[in-house]
Amino acid sequence: MNAPSPSDTSARGAHARAADSKLLGIYLNDHLAGATAGVLRAGHLARASSGTALGRDVGPVAREIAQDRAALLGIMRDLGVPVRRYKVCAGWAGERLGRLKSNGRLIRRSPLSTVLELEALRMAVEGKAAGWQTLRRLGAVDRRLDAAQLDTLLERARRQQRTLEDWRIREAEAVFGATRKQASGE
Template identity: 55%
Template sequence: MEKLLSIYLNDHLAGSTSGIELARRLARQQAESRLGEPLGAVAKEIAEDRDDLLEMMHALDITPRRAKVYAGWAAEKAGRLKLNGRVMNRSPLSFVLELETLMLGVEGKQALWRTLRTLAEHEPRLDDERLARLEERAQRQHDALEELRSRSAGRILTTH
């Protein structure tokens, strides 16, 4: 079980690395708009959630795998290279698609916390109350991102 748990948590660590990079980039891009502040808050929380994951991995004696962390970082960078109907600049849809990608990552993180809550029933090194708070926070992050996505998609698709 420990080997599978190590793989599972390291995969989520890689995903969180990618998510932090994406969230921070979106917050920077939108810093001058009304979306900058809520995106900055979500990016900060995603980074804190990653720290929580690392603390739990440490408590469980699971070593973070640097190769997976680097792969998560590289995946976010590679994700910027997608075809978007434009040759030299970003499509207006890029922001909406990136928000949707970030939402999927938050949903995955929420599933992680639920899975760890199941394990906490038999693993005293995991704190069920902490995991419940993290699960609720992931839901709030998802809701905030959905609000931003919905408003942005409506505005972009009706004006272009």
């Protein structure tokens, strides 16, 4: 059997790089769709809880989530990954449709809405952190990725996770603790 010629090997390498680039583009656009939904959801929660202790903590997180989305767009630009508008629209539509879920009340905002929104944001930030970790590892071989920037984004995501988790626990205890007390007649 003959060994592959250098031109065969370089053609396969170019094909693999193109496939890797295509997959990275899909991956980053999927994260962009999630980031779009996250910005909308965080902004909605910050507005709904404005003037409360929750609002004071979630407002800065919402602003950071918007900054993180802008950072992702910058990374995509640096990598030459085009934005797929249909995915951005899907993220927007998915977030809007998510607001239609039943929360036990028809007109007023339910306390359950806050718990569910905090859970959704917590999971979204966890996904974002996983994306930053993946890019950080890719940065070892792709010098277009700024390791310091990714470290900063990852640390910020971890801080956002802690804030959201603290509030999720508080709100869940307030909602379900009150329900338990009412059911037992306390």
